[in-house]
Amino acid sequence: MGGRDTDMVLLDANGIRCDGRRIDEPRRIMIKAGVLHNANGSAYIEFGDNKIVAGVFGPRDVHPKHQSNAETGILRVRYHMQPYSVTERKRPAPSRREIEISKVIKEALLPAVMLERFPRTAVDVFVEILQADGGSRCAALDAAAVALADAGIPMRDMVSACAAGKVADTIVLDINNEEDQAGQADMPVAIMPNSGKVTLLQLDGVLTRDEYRRCIETGIAGCKIVYDIQKRALAERHFSGAGQ
Amino acid sequence: MTHQGMPRTVMPGDTITREARRAGDNVVLVGDTLVSSAVGLVSVSDDTVSVIPLSGKYMPRADDLVVGMVISHTSQAWELDINAPYVGFLLATDVFGRDFASHADELTSKLALGDLVAARVANFDRTRDPLITIDDRDLGKIDSGELVKIAPGKVSSLIGRQGSMIQAIETATDAAITIGQNGWVVVSCDSADGLLRAKRAVSAIEQGAHSQGLMDRVKSALARGGD
Structure with a gap:
């Protein structure tokens, strides 16, 4: 939601977007689980031009000790953009935006992760953005959820995320960087797909009541597409040659 | 189902x-x-x-046999990594006996950093870290062998029905295999070829545990010579 003017046609008369997609079509999504040997669980995602890797450690001892909780485990998430992930070098120190996104990803994962089974421990999720396009928080969340499942952390449900938005007065699924910069609204949504509970809902922009409802519905439809791809990635990693 | x-x-x-x-x-x-x-x-x-x-850490349970690695020690106990969310504590009195004196006995003389130990979980609950003991037959420091890590959920596949899988590997390779319920397996063998084949068989189980035709794949891993 940069609010920038652009010469680019974001949506043509045939309902085709600037990157050739239909309004209800997500970008190309590829997820691979178990890409890192040294982490307890990991995942790599390509979501359009986003390239993101997530690594999970734990449950493990909490350091510093004062953060540990005798009743439950704790979840710590770091979302970090590599300096080369954007066109202008990004300073590697955590920015306000990265701190915020780390927080919202953590809060989107918390309802799913059964930390109460591991008191006095921590589960650490590290998300590295290798290449950023629009919607990196949703893609990061998708990768983090797969990495957690890959690490064998007990979860009530998966977490799947996808953004919807408003571009050229039309509600569209999965907005890209250009649409994010010049569009009218951006709404990242994350759900627990089996229970249908929403774990992340943000909105940048202005929508009418009806547009808001349609935007959520569109985002949830995108989450379900992502969920199928997440399951396929986990099945490829763990069931190739086993089970049904 | x-x-x-x-x-x-x-x-x-x-x-x-x-x-x-x-x-x-x-x-x-x-x-x-x-x-x-x-x-x-x-x-x-x-x-x-x-x-x-098919993945995840080991949750300690009392009486489980585990393989642990010494990662640190205090004046009274060793700290063992047992592939669990919690560090296992092995009391010095377990190793030195009842006349252990912390000022006189040096813990590293018995177990140094990185040493492997075959041990048993004496007790564990949510409020404290697992207590590990070696006070039993066939438990104690593991002097030789290589550590192979598998998911704790796949240990039953490695053992097989009534120990059939592990017996097949041991017989075919002359290797001695110590299996911890925590998914840590120590393979020791006098011949390099036997060691390699036994490790390959354990890895084959890790990759295809609970799948059909596992025994065949293990047999083919055992049949291939060390190359």
Whole structure:
């Protein structure tokens, strides 16, 4: 939601977007689980031009000790953009935006992760953005959820995320960087797909009541597409040659 | 619960059944539905439904045999990595005997950093770290062998029905294999070729545990010579 003017046609008369997609079509999504040997669980995602890797450690001892909780485990998430992930070098120190996104990803994962089974421990999720396009928080969340499942952390449900938005007065699924910069609204949504509970809902922009409802519905439809791809990635990693 | 004799595969959040069954390991009851909380294979015994996880850490249980690695020590105890969320504590009195004196006895003289130990979980609960003991037959420092790590959920596949799998590997390679319930396996063998083949067989089980034709794949891993 940069609010920038652009010469680019974001949506043509045939309902085709600037990157050739239909309004209800997500970008190309590829997820691979178990890409890192040294982490307890990991995942790599390509979501359009986003390239993101997530690594999970734990449950493990909490350091510093004062953060540990005798009743439950704790979840710590770091979302970090590599300096080369954007066109202008990004300073590697955590920015306000990265701190915020780390927080919202953590809060989107918390309802799913059964930390109460591991008191006095921590589960650490590290998300590295290798290449950023629009919607990196949703893609990061998708990768983090797969990495957690890959690490064998007990979860009530998966977490799947996808953004919807408003571009050229039309509600569209999965907005890209250009649409994010010049569009009218951006709404990242994350759900627990089996229970249908929403774990992340943000909105940048202005929508009418009806547009808001349609935007959520569109985002949830995108989450379900992502969920199928997440399951396929986990099945490829763990069931190739086993089970049904 | 099974599909053509094969165990059913599940992911976190997948519905296992709505039948009135008891929720076992890695299964949660949501309303009237039993839901998986792990990536794994459904297992039903009596009226209990559980999921055998294909990844994850080991949750210590009293009396389990484990393989631990010394990662640190205090004046009274060694700290062992047992592939669990918690560090295992092995008391110095277990090794030195009752006349252990912290000012006189040096712990590193018996167990140094990185040493492997075959041990038993003496007790564990949510409030304190697992207490480990070597006070039993065949337990103690492991002097030789190589550590192979597998997922704790795959240990039963490595052992096989009544120990058939592990016996097959040991007989074919002349290797001695120490299996910890925590998924840490120590393979020792006098010949380099036997060691390599035994490790390869353990890895084959790690990659294809609970799959059909596992024994055949293990046999082919054992048949191939060291190259």
